[in-house]
Amino acid sequence: MSYIGAEVIISPLGDTAEENWNALAQNRSGISFVEGAGYTGEGMYLAKMLALNTTRRFKNLLIQALTKVSELIDSQIITSTRTIVIISSTKGALDTDIKDQFAGPAAALSRHFKLANQPITVSNACISGVLAINTAGKLVEAGIYEHAIVIGCDVISDFVVNGFQSLFAVSDKPCAPFDNARNGITLGEGCGAVVLSTSKDIFKETPFQLLAGASANDANHISGPSRTGEGLFRSVIKTLTSNKIDTAEIDFICAHGTATIYNDEMESIAFDRLSMSNIPLSSLKGYFGHTLGAAGLIETATSIQMMRNSELVKSLGYSEKGTSKPLNIITVNEKRRLSAVLKTASGFGGGNASLLIRSI
Template sequence: MKNLYLLDDAIISPLGFSTKENIQAIREGKSGLQLQQKPGITENPFPAGIIDDVKLNQAFLEFGNTEKFTKLEKMVILAVKQVLDKNKNLDLKETNLIIATTKGNINLLKEPGDFPENRLELSEVGKVIANFFGFTQTPIIVSNACISGGLGLAVARRLGNSGKIKNAIVVGADLASDFVISGFNSFQALSTKTCKPFAKDRDGINLGEAAGAILVSLNKPETSENISLIGDASANDANHISGPSRTGEGLYKSIQKALKEASISAEKIDFLSAHGTATIFNDEMESIAFYRSGLENTPLHSLKAYYGHTLGASGLIESIVTKHSMLNNELFTSKNFGELGVSKPLNIIQKNEQKEMSYALKTASGFGGCNLALVFKKQKE
């Protein structure tokens, strides 16, 4: 299997409308979570990472009519445009568009506005984005719960190795819509405080919304250092529609298969970007899978206390942050962590630090028992 190289990228989130702004906010320990009021859905206020509509429309007005696009589409277009602006000579006829999302324009169920009913379809989101920029190939839609964004990278790598694509822009995007909020609230999974991944006093999830985009290619870039995806695997633990495996089986198998494909052992991993939703069962499941994989001493963080859980966007934007962490040899703290609250030992990053990194592992898990592991490598000339 050939490596998939991670090239230019962009993140649109409450922390900023560029990757640079997002990285700096994380470096400074800032969070995009703010208290939200939804009295028709939940009795108590709850933290969530919501992108300000006014700021989004102001940014979008520079090159598009805000009335013709949904909030999700505007977020995606902003991210993709930043990537294309850095690659003026990119041939869109030979570049695929891969869009990863769990719910797409699900907010139109409640407030359809003047948009046609078919705008709810995930395939229609792909068409809207492709037509805006002039992509000629049919967009590829990836929708597999909360591993979708990371899975988009794996799909790009595998399609590239099969000779079906040359370059691709992978996008991950989702909204913290009323539909999503009410769903998690029905599970009694929403925390009324900022989330605390892997901590003893964690009591639930915070939700968020974001869009990320990244240009990927099987062709090695002409740079002194670059990051590539060298191993990927996905496994379903078939445990429960919403509850993770109690033994971490699906995530464990994903990690083992990804490491095998990358031809490295767990001891080589310098950093681990976990899913870390701060729910009781998810964090426990991850700790078991990491322990079984021999990763209990590997420096680890979750970014959920910065962004909230951005669903289908999370795996991609967290991979983008991982890419820049590796290039900068910079480990970011796992925000809000206190005392360890899982059954297996973990090496949670508790302060920003510099560390030379060659290999990193990104994991994600989601409803329906899906699990994903991605192995990244830093290569130098």
Template structure:
């Protein structure tokens, strides 16, 4: 089986509390809007989170499908308008919890991830069996990496990569049990950070071998096997994930011009990232986290943040880290504090998650 060849990103989109498509999201982000607000969700006390303004009942009545399926369809619609699926089109779906709303209603089968993937594939006219990636908070980045490899292995000619998670009392209560929720909108990399704010979103990319503006130069995913919820204190897994991506790209670390970090605003995650980046000599590279705008959108986060990073590369504008005021990590980082006009060609996107998972992807703008 052959392996290799360039894989390109053609089109991308997202559906979030800040807008119904990538352009609307970009306008909101540049204007400095964030979606994190006090929310009353289910049986829980009020928490800071971001949420799309439709209830599952409204969505069911309007389109006859679950809330997350609706979100995913909205993210994918502009992609399908441009790219008609063929018998060699893959669908790779990333999600941590899928349609968790059905589980809370006692409809267990409807909550199964593969059932959701089959439903989305059928609606989109995709004839191949869908592929589900559910690997904690690295799911979105891993889905891109998996789709790239499947194309390089000639199993598919092109891929629709889709990711989404919805906010629920079930998920929020889990983070509450870890005492990981911030009592105010999250502040990635800040000295006063106190935990995550959760959110919901969906995002979509289209990949193929046909040349386009963006290409994936390298990717990697290494588990640090440190703890079920805590990251490695040395950043080993993330360090090796980035190193693997650099090796494939044949880049030195100095080639990276911008880092789209995971940046959850927990004490341990942001500290771990600072250590990993410094071990690679990346302390001076401009870096941001988008969690202050959207909250942590779980399985969608890596793909959503990749979409916004691609938009950033197109526009020649780097976004600040909303909520950041004063660096709070032991290692230096060049965290952006304001909108910065800067054209970048080579970027690094990272993600880390429960179970010691880490992933990295290197993207280059080639025209």
């Protein structure tokens, strides 16, 4: 067990966790129609940070996130020799320099804050964020470091837009996770961060407990989800058993829910196999779009905000059952005390990962 808190969210909905929470509580989405975007310039829906049109956006977002983190904890932790920074990203600064996607920005972050240890970057497709938080939690639990700061970030580029368009995986409307009419993802960009620590005293606001979980590969396909949800099923089972948590204790599932036909169907099958179909569940992609390597951080930070505010926000974009197995999708905001939350992620390369957050 380690403590988790000091959550930061930078997205089209705002620059702090509070601003983002206020938008979510009003069910406001960061997705908008962006003229001229897309391979043929036809325009498309994106969760794009429209004010963020500077160069070196990836590096600048990392610095902005760590600056905000330093305001939420004992700031000496940042430069401690007992602290590791873990970055989660799929494409890093590819839009600035395809040949220096990670090393340069990580070194710049290190210099800017005079970090004592070289940051590690986790790049494991869409499970990067959950995997990075689990890694951070376990490094802290094992006593290898006392504190770990995890920053997830990805920015929208022509490269990524063209790629997902070439796979016919992009929705023609704002994405509609788990809905019957869903037809693909909406790409998003942003940055999220959390801090893990052996000590709860470093946090200015009460932290939560991270019960770090396991990852599992589908061993099925490099770019399509398993038809049986095997990897997600195994990941969640391992996460529950290694933490001695019973399904009945989980108050909310923050699912992956990309809004592609096959991903959401796979998740419904996995949750059915896990006997979790009745637990309130949502995807946050309708608010933030799919932020790839940032998604696990943004969505875990949002889950913590839901716990702080004792409120479930509705799964935006959902109106009608669209999976073969039933799910308890949240359709209206609801005040409710949340003691334990399950966060899952699945992605290209067959990866699946999960973690648990519990209130102290």
